[in-house]
Amino acid sequence: MDHTDVDNVKPTEECHEVHNVDESKRLVGQLYSRDQAWYFYKGFAREHGFSARRGTTRLNVEGNVKTQEFCCSKEGFQVSKVNIIDRQRAHTPVTRTARLESAVSKADIDEAIALKEVGVGTSQVMNYLTQQAGDYHNVGFTHKDLYNAFQRGKAKEIIDGNVNTLIAYFDNKKHDDPGFFMTYSVDESGALHNLNWSDSTLRSDYTCFDDVIAFDTTYKDNLYGRPIMPIVGVNHHHNTIVFATSIIADETSQSFEWVLQNVLEAMINKSPISVVTDGNRAMQRAIKYVIPYAKHRLCSWNLSRNVQANIGDPKFTTTFLKMCESMNASLAIALKHKKTYLDVVRAIEDGISRMRMNDLKANYLSSQTKPFQITKLVDLESHAVEIYTCESFRAFQEELQRETLYRIQEEIQSLSDECQNYILPKYKEKNRTFEISFDSRTKTLNCSYTKFETVRLPCRHQLQVLKHLDYTYLPESLIQSRWTKDTKASAPSFVDLNMPPEVMQIARFVALRATSSRLCYFASKTDAFFKPARYEMKRLTEEFENSFGLNDSVNRSSVVNNV
Structure with a gap:
């Protein structure tokens, strides 16, 4: 440390005007040489009634001065006690540091970006550069400087056309898939604000499995730190499927409302029955505003804590926990260190492609294999094997095994001859009873357990009553098409002439895709096929293109834009 008295140093001609305090405001924020900075600070000290001295000097690896601190001459020394009676406020030393140069050099930022691209975090990059320089003080910039440099790089990429590239990519998608849906909004400066997209296959899946959807905003591992919100559901194989994806500016009610409104537009304004979220309050408000009649449920730990208590069915909790966790795990891997919006979109598309391949395999297994039957209710099991997918049958089979834990304790005849009520206690838990009402005319069974209304599969109590009534098959009232093998092929025909044409098109698309999926699976097995x-x-x-006149470029553009 150099404690030279300020009055013993003479200013040089080069900087004799710098210590003029009247001009201090004009000089703030400029770069100085060490001498200029010293005389400026000395004048500042004199103007404010204290003396100054040179503080810590830091050198780089070549031995040249990197930074020099100037401070109050009393800084670092103990102050004598003040008389309690005549107390005066002690002088507080004010320190000013003149930074010679703290900007991140191009060489440093290039090296840092190279490390970031292979997955190294900002803190680790800073540690690496510090080790290369030999000491933290030799680096020449701080962790915050490095972070800001990265942020400026992000902004530059946006300016350079990343968003335009993404929109062009989606335009090409629309050209190849007329059912592709994409919408976005921009802020006042024209920058991308919110984005939502879905292809025709995802939209057709929604028509079959729209009863429950789930979404959260867990994923922010992208260049811009934007929340990525996939809207997902569960198909008839109990696998996670994606209906649409959104990238939003923030997690406010306005952004969530924008997403829900545009998802509904993509899905021909068909609202889900239930929406599962992560408990975000802004999201709850958006759901209540946009789809007020949908039931809102919580997933993750909120789901296990609240819904299980309300529904009384652990399987409901498990199904949607698996759904959310599966999507979290898939996207966490797929989106790790993705750089641009286009990188993110392609990573999500890759994940969806893998899901579709798993769906094809599950379709094949359900159509070509038969699960083992393990109960003595052979007829009921055989019927279930024929109609349900493999995973749905296993869930049914678990309930069928548990029906033996219940017996009919009491039959109560209702006022109507067609209706009968049954009271079922549980084995060794006689105080725990369930009530089933059976209508012989419509063959409907309503259970106080309400699992069928929640999961859409027959519960153990309903199966006990069917056994009591000697049923050898499942009545239509207990078969929900969303769990059957033919759910996609049996999509609504929409014979109502008032149905919008786009709804009918999606329905036909669903039926065609279900019919062709097995063909695609077998044809991909060998080159000969x-x-x-x-x-x-x-x-x-x-x-078909010729029939629409799509060989003509003008007509092709017109047809695509009108779909």
Whole structure:
């Protein structure tokens, strides 16, 4: 440390005007040489009634001065006690540091970006650069400087056309898939604010499995730190499926409302029965405003704490926990260290492609294999094997096994001859009873357990009554198409002439996709199958394109834009 008295140093000609305090405001924020900075601070000290001295000097690896501190001459020394009676406020030393140069050099930022691209965090990058320089003081910039440099790089990428590239990518998607849906909003400066997209396959899936949807905003591992919100559900194989994806500016009620409104628009304004979220209050307000009649449930730990107590069915909790956790795990891996919006979109598309391949495999297994039957109710099991997918049958089978824990204790005849009520206590828990009402005319069974209303599969109590009534099959009232093998092929025909054309188109698309999925699966097995299948599909595609006049570029553009 250099404690030279300020009055013993003479100013140089180069900086004789710098210590003029009247001009101090004009000089704030400028870069100084060490001498200029010293005389400026000395004048500042004299003007404010204290003396100054040189503080800590830091050198770089070549031995040159990197930073120099100037401070009050009393800084660091103990102050004598003040008389309690005549107390005066002690002088508080004011320290000013003149930074020679703290900007991150291009070489440093290039090296830092290279490390970031392979997954190294900002703190780790700073530690690495510190080790390379030999000491933290030799680096020449702080952790905050490095962070700001990264942020400026993000902004520059947006300015350079990242968003325009993404919109062009989606335009091409629309060209290849007329059912592709995309919408976005911009802020006052014209920057991307919110974005939502869904392809025709995702939209058709929604028509089959729209009873329950789930979403949260867990994923922010992208260049812009934007929340990524996939809207997901569960299909008839009990696998997670994606209906749409949104990238939003923030987690406010306005952003969530924007997402819900545009998702409903993509899905022909067909609202879900239930919405599962992570408990975000802003999201709850948006749900109540946009889809007020939907039941709002919580997932993750909120789901296990609240819904299980309310519904009384652990399977409900488990199903949606698995759904949220599966999507979390898939996206966490797929989106790790993705750089641009386009990177994020492609990563999500890759994940959806893997889900679709799993769906094809599950379709094949359900159609070509039969699960083992393990109860003595052979007829009921056989019927369930024929109609349910493998995973849905296993869930049914678990309930069928548990029906033996119950017995009919009492039959109560209602005023109507067609209706009968049954009281079922549980084995060794006689105080725990359930009531079933059976209508012989409509063959409907309503249970106080309400599992069927929640999960849409017959419960153990309903199955006990069917056994009591000697049923050898499941009545139609207990079969929900969303868990059956033919759920996609049995999509609504929409014979109502008042139904919008776009709804009818999606319904036809669902039926065609279900019919062709097995063809695609088998054709992809070998090259011998693949070539003729592709040839026939291309031939039909060209034939249909000609019928729409899509070979003409003008007509093609018109048709695409009008879909």
